[in-house]
Amino acid sequence: MFRSAEMNQAGDTTWVYRDSLETRSSPGNEGGYTHQDGSFQPAAWHIAPTYGCQGNAFWCGRIDSTWVLDANRYGYDNNWFQTLENFVSLTGAVSPVKISFKHQLSIEQNFDWAKLEILDPDNGWTEVHSWTGAVHGPGGAPCDTATVQIPDSIIAKVNPVHFRFVFKSDVQGSSSDGLVPNADGWSIDNVTVKAGATDLRFFDDFEFGPGTWTVSIFPAVGDFWRIHANVQGEQVCTANTSKVWDVTNPSTGALTPRMDDKLISPPVFVNRSDQVFGAWDVYRSLPVNACFYYAVRIRTRNAGQAWSPWTQVGGQLYSGNEKEWLRQSIPLTGSAGKDSVQFMIEVADYSQIYCDGVSTPAGTSVYFDNLAVGVVGLAPPTITASEEDLFQDTFQTTPFRSNDNFNTPRGDSVSVRLSASRGLKTASFFYSLNGGSFVNLPLTPYGAAIPTAYSADVPAGAYARGTRLRYYFAVTDSLNANVTLPSDALTASHYFNATVLPAIQSASGTCAGNTANVLYVNAYAGVDPSPSMDQSLTALGLRYDRYDVNAPTSSLGNAIGGAPPNDPLRYWPGVPVGSLGVYSAIVWDVGTRSSLTLSAEDQQLMKAWLKLPGGNRGFVLAGDNVAYDMAVNAQDIGTFLTCTMGTSYIR
Known part of the structure; x- marks a missing residue:
């Protein structure tokens, strides 16, 4: 039974992974989980010719060889809030005062934004213009020229006037996940401020260094994930010592501004099931306006292949202020048909994207318990084998390769590949010598490297000339569906054979x-x-x-x-x-x-x-x-x- 009092329903699913955390502790005994702090953001604004207009430019972007889904491996990441700031003295300046600059832009249309903001001493940073999508110059030129007036109302209040270029990306669609082609970021060049027609107050083409420009810096906040008992806020009972995953700051008892903490599960073998989902009990004190949410990401792999990149499940962020334990089940879309999956729960401050840069951490918390992965199989079990992994005829009457003389071209044991999307109940190797009764041996899994591979062998011995081996394989899944290889082994007494000639x-x-x-x-x-x-x-x-x-x-x-x-x-x-x-x-x-x-x-x-x-x-x-x-x-x-x-x- 889960904390939410929800019972598993017989036949609904097969649980391939569960962890109640009761035998776990932090640090050092966390059941294969890992966790990390992703709050550090590199200073993306930097001077480079990579994505410039002519010579050097200030580029909000970076080169990253791990962005394998992006064609040129450079651009920008998700969840960026990057600023490039400077100031200009406007003493005695006549109106209009305008900022002009060259720029080129390639970002996700209507989801990621490039903005010019002016600092109003009364109202804070005030947007005066924004761009999205693609911006390039006429006639195939890389850069266009933009000109924006600084409001007279701000000039009348303060001098010098501060201005900044702001780049914001949302939770997905960037160079890092490859969902947006040619997502190269934003570059700025030849920044000019003029009062009236000819009064030049500011110019920088970035050919001589950063000058008085300042770029945003976001140091790491910290990794707060830990297994913790008797956490604050639980309302299941007055004294509860059960263990949960807790990501609150021990100093404040709440979530932390700018946090981005990731909890990563151990690899879970899902045996190429038709449907895969994650489930857990969750306690949430996450009001929407607080701007702390959590996302679920997955990565998958098949035997012998590398892990896929992390992808967000459903593109959804989760919040809630129930302050009670609930059972949450999420389809791990993209895991069907794969051998293994890992899931990630990422708790982060999204205020830079959704709440004008201001989160409200007071009273926030989120806990997770009874984490599980379930599969729903629609297909019956299958067994496949390659001929090179089956026993072969031989003239050898003494053991070779290992401890017997029935071998395959590849090794000492026969090997097959199994699939049981509804859960594996039994996997067996049946063999008979010289027409005798069949003996049943369990098929042995190869291991995590090839999770679908199973093997078996005849007993050790030097089998004499004329020994005839008959054999077949059988698999039963959790719904008691049975399959054999050869497929008609039981119905037609059709078996694989090998003989010592x-x-x-x-x-x-x-x-x-x-x-x-x-x-x-x-x-x-x-x-x-x-x-x-x-x-x-x-x-x-x-x-x-x-x-x-x-x-x-x-x-x-x-x-x-x-x-x-x-x-x-x-x-x-x-x-x-x-x-x-x-x-x-x-x-x-x-x-x-x-x-x-x-x-x-x-x-x-x-x-x-x-x-x-x-x-x-x-x-x-x-x-x-x-x-x-x-x-x-x-x-x-x-x-x-x-x-x-x-x-x-x-x-």
């Missing part, structure tokens, strides 16, 4: 012994389908062994010739030529492949096998483009096509 064959009247005379190397159809070659050999009444080359187009070095010696990436033991002596015929099928048909190791093995004493041997190399690969792709070891196979490539 030569296989144990049944004796017949015409064929004594338990060994086949024909080896069929399937280097074309993969591990599961039944190639037409099988049908032909069976129709002829032949006893044959089949060696499947897993993922034959991947050049893993896992055909019977084995991998190249000392290869750092590929390791598969070649078959000793003596082990092939039991076969009087080998049929090697590469199908329609036109590259990587036979490796040098395969060719050398076939040459040695054909020279074995003790009888005639027949080698059939079947494929549409084998000769092309040998001759045109230069895969022939030198004499295989002509001397061993007794043929040549024409065209």
